[in-house]
Amino acid sequence: VTIRDVAERAGVAVSTVSAVINSTAPTSDATRHRVEQAIVELGFEPDGNARNLRRQRAYAVGLMVPDVTNPFFILVARGVEDVLRDHDTMLVLCSTDFEPEREAHYARLLRARRLDGVIHDSGLGVVSTALRELAEANRVVLVDERIPGLELPFVGSDNRRAARIGANHVLDQGHRKVAVVSGPKALWTAEQRLAGYREALVAHGVNPDQVPVVAGDYREESGRAAAAKLLGVPESDRPTAILAANDLMAVGVLQYCLTNGIGVPEQVSIIGFDDIPISSLVSPGLTTMRQPAHEMGRTAAEILLSYLAGEEPVRSSVTLEATLVVRGTVASPPT
Amino acid sequence: VTIRDVAERAGVAVSTVSAVINSTAPTSDATRHRVEQAIVELGFEPDGNARNLRRQRAYAVGLMVPDVTNPFFILVARGVEDVLRDHDTMLVLCSTDFEPEREAHYARLLRARRLDGVIHDSGLGVVSTALRELAEANRVVLVDERIPGLELPFVGSDNRRAARIGANHVLDQGHRKVAVVSGPKALWTAEQRLAGYREALVAHGVNPDQVPVVAGDYREESGRAAAAKLLGVPESDRPTAILAANDLMAVGVLQYCLTNGIGVPEQVSIIGFDDIPISSLVSPGLTTMRQPAHEMGRTAAEILLSYLAGEEPVRSSVTLEATLVVRGTVASPPT
DNA sequence: TTGTAAGCGTTATCAT
């Protein structure tokens, strides 16, 4: 059932039907009524594909995230979805799984399908050509993860500052033998957080170059592995505090401690980053830096939509506040 | 840059270009080459919207889930995405949040946009008219959650049997004072799991009508609330084991115990359902019934795609095995 | 093997 059927049934021209549907031109009450009548009688619904072709829009935006298995990204996704829903726009989900070829695959797909825009949370930290091409053809806004060399609207937090605050919190307890589990070196957030840790370290008089740094991949398992490396040594050589660059890895190190009889926080303190839901569920609860993931998603979507609406958004980049949330994994070092 | 530009540049007709792109007709090596040449030179990419209109397909399927905050659904989503990716099909995410009007909203949206199909995991358990209309216009396959009154292909597990197995496991430890935290009464899974529990109960000689059942909503918080109700009584009145209808709620009760000094599993045993990632991360690890969520997603997507390919699938409904995974939350009752 | 032309279902321009 097409718009022509409706027109016929209502005894008007198709253009008139279109006009009432989109209220794009004045129509007499009489005809409008007849048209609306016909529409419900026939159960007519404008064909999305046709409409898209004509309007040259897809009414859909892509969300590219590295790893839906990390609740942080889910929170972001929720935020995005929440605003899209009010704009009759679909959300197409693309998990890159930290793999360049997947990112490239989705970049091509989204471009070919002429999506209105994409919200991109990089798991790579580097500009693939596919991504660059995407950014040329489509509106792209970055969330959480900045990509050096790509000047695009960005929504995220001041990772360096947040990391510094977190590290200060544990250093203030008196810890001096600390270690860090960092994120993938190529990622902006990882680099920023590390920088923040170092700042706090020097501020507390400890030489950052002396503190062991093992790089994880932001996944839980890598946290566990890092813990094994850091903690699987004679007790006197162990750090008394571990700064983990995200919660998933922090939970991994917590796991390691629990299964190896290492007391948290009695023997080692742990701090994470993100404040994902699990963090309040493990025990002891994970002390961490909370990122407003949901709000990040919302703002990113809002920025994108205002671009699409043709407006130049008031704020094209925004930095949200990360805050310390204290739970049970940080205490004074053992004496 | 359209297909006409390519045709012009290559000095052939548009139909020829189309033919080489879709290899839908034999072409001489010579022209094919020229066409391919022109395509890369111009950086041409067929317009998805136009193609969709012409082919009358959207090359996209919807995934409706109640709550992306529950990792179980994320696992399903991953499964779906994994197969869609190999078929150049987009995944549009729709979280209903257990709210009827959202489900209706998305049902309308997906239908209007002429999505190829939708994979539906109900959070309602009941057929809204929107959903019924969706099912009339689009191919839909149900996953995890059956909807009585809607005869549609289904992928899920034998929830009753799985619940029985789980309950048996705890009853075999000697528990007789048990309580259950069930799911939303309207949901098929909730009802099935409850039925399974009851079967196990009678098999162990305990009257199911004597066991307290408090209904949750499959979210963590409701598990905590249920625990408060069940456990916030004189110690002698407390159940020694709690059967939770899903992991999120089980974690909630575990939380409650931990924060209230109730030993798990020394004083109360807990078993969950699903085996989501958190379950192995809490401590003690949650004993639960594992559902192959990822595989569910995969199979649902495969079934859907084979429908779309025009084949009547070999199996239009499939039941996957749920298995007991024993971790630390179940032990013998205190004596 | 290649070209011509007729749609796919809308929207938008321009007359009327």
Place this chain on the structure above:
DNA sequence: ATGATAACGCTTACAA
């Protein structure tokens, strides 16, 4: 205020 009609960019008979 309403009606013809030409796009939108592609695919697919059908002709040549």
